[in-house]
Amino acid sequence: MRTRIKGIAIFMTAACMIAAVSCDKEEAPIEVEEVIVEEPTPEDPVYRLVAGFEGSDDTRTSLVFDETNKVVKVSWEPGDQFSMFGGGYRADYVTSGSGTSAEFTSPHGLPEGPCYSFYPSSRTNGNIPLGDGSYHPFSAIPSVQTAVPGGIASDMNIMVAYSESQSDDLTFRNVYSMVRFRMSGNIVSSIDSVVFDAGTTIAGYMMIEDMETSDPKINISIGITGGDAFGKRTNSVKLLPPSGSTFAGNVDYIFVLAPVDINGFDMFFYGDNGKYVRKHSKKSMSFQRSKSYNFGVINVGDEFPEEENQEGVYQYMTASMGYTPVVLNLIAEGYTMDELSKFSRQAESAADFIFSVEPFKTYKKYFTVNICKVASNESGASVTDGNGHITQNRDTYFKARWGEDSYSDMRVDETILMSYLESKGIGGYSSPATNAVIVNDSRYGGICHLNDVGLGCYAICPVTDEGGPLGWSYPGLEAKDNLTVYSSGDYETRDVTEEEIQNEIGRSYGTWKNTLLHELCGHGFGLFADEYWYNVSFGHGGMPSGLRGRNLSSSLTGAGWQSMIDDQAALESLNPLYSRIGLYQGGGVYMFGYWRSERVSCMIDNRAYFSTWQRYVLTDRILDLAGAGSINWDEFFENDDPTDPVRDIATRSDISYEGIPIMPPTAPPVINNRYYE
């Protein structure tokens, strides 16, 4: 008998590779097309397989901690079920066995061809068969999880497997990461939730890719209409006490999260009295697939402290070198009183990120970082028509506003900002303190107001997409020749090839904190010009005066970093990465007429990397502001680290970057010299 059964395949198009939140607001990214699948008639429907897996045991708990070998074994339990997909059909398998290897049976047959298996069956409802016959399941990490003493609920351990046919053995691969911890202190039994806040997406719906390999990836960027219903993406995971019970001291608890990189995080231990204990970590961590991170025992104390949501300024980092502190102020805008603790976490996370990047990392002890908790009457920021006229007003303290589709008119009320900083004694028009107004708005944007003398500079940067992933690209067209001086009407360009992107330049991904790094540390502190350019544009304006724009040269001779080029052989003997120093045409938004010192840096695509010359200038400025004397060439290179995380640290194999929205560069800085003329 041959019957025709309708199935549905969902084809993903390039246009669908758009995250749920994107500046260009594309909708309906998935097209649905109906296909007809014929029912197979397997000649021999019975497949018998031989187990070849070692290390099986008979334990009936889902996770077995092997403290000696530092592994956590995943054991099947009787009744466990998974679903296998192939050729438009599904086969459901169940086991009565247990252990790390078990026999499963299914009453269902599949057509010949590749099979994609997903555990547990109960959570396969997001499975998407692609047009090419492969499957990319969607799964969701719940943002609210219920603790299971010493383990996790069995349906929390998402596993996938691939086989060439239904008759093959299966090895399931873990998809997510876990964190294990214990608690101590008198208040443990009064805690009614534990929240892990990473400041970037760690839960919600995500696609699983590369199931055919032994290293499946997760994709937290592909957005699909209606995906939130499956599990809204969040920056945090909340762990509730075991059902019908309370948390207890000295018991292992586990929560599951997406394998992502984070810069600092918070754990909140909320009491049944509404108060909480907050534990902040400044660590940058790289959570990886199929790894369990053991935080050990966390002492939550014996009582809950008072509420954090109050206005005021506190020092998050305090200079400890004995020189004049170099001051960064991180200022809340568009946060209501109730949101100020969220602002603190975001600002601290931003500071942690900045001080993980050279040269700020090496010279961290020269800095004082003030976090300014300023309450607004309303959340967010005003919306303009793109030309400074407010179309949608929000009552916020510093009056931040910018356009719905454009952000070059991004502004705050500078008088209010400077008055605030002066009133707190931490900055102002005549202060070298560098300021960042962090705006509680999920739109994209970023701008800096700076001047030739580096006083009263401030960046404005929104918390785009609440910390969701963003990307930036390298220009697609550049000057054909780095060393030829062109003039308008006489120029040659070349396309930047995909091979160059892959091998020499890399792709920059990050979050709003990368925008902040570019605006605050590059423009505001370093007084750098942008190094990206608009297609076929000529700059003939010479060089700016004062401290500004030292990262560029307007001629082939006399670049500030010429001594680095002259000394390049010696530098390369210190570290081959110094071979990146040179003269590259393009910068200051012009393709021709300005030269930069390296091909790519934070001032092009917001990556967490300043070029060697930029690091030198930044270090010079740190030492100058600190009153710590002149920069010393040898000392600088002894302390320097030229590693670019984009090019020099292996790309993560368990995260897919496909679908992350690629943002345009932010607008050039506003040069504001009127106070000093």
Added chain:
Amino acid sequence: MTGKELFEPPKVTTINLDVSTVILIASTENYKEVDVDPFSDDD
């Protein structure tokens, strides 16, 4: 087409075998454990 419709599970169908069952062995992958002291001040 609304988002909800887009996100409905695909209509993947099972095919019941007439006489027997499929039997296979499925094994799992261990998690590697990493010790972290997240709240120390060493960085």
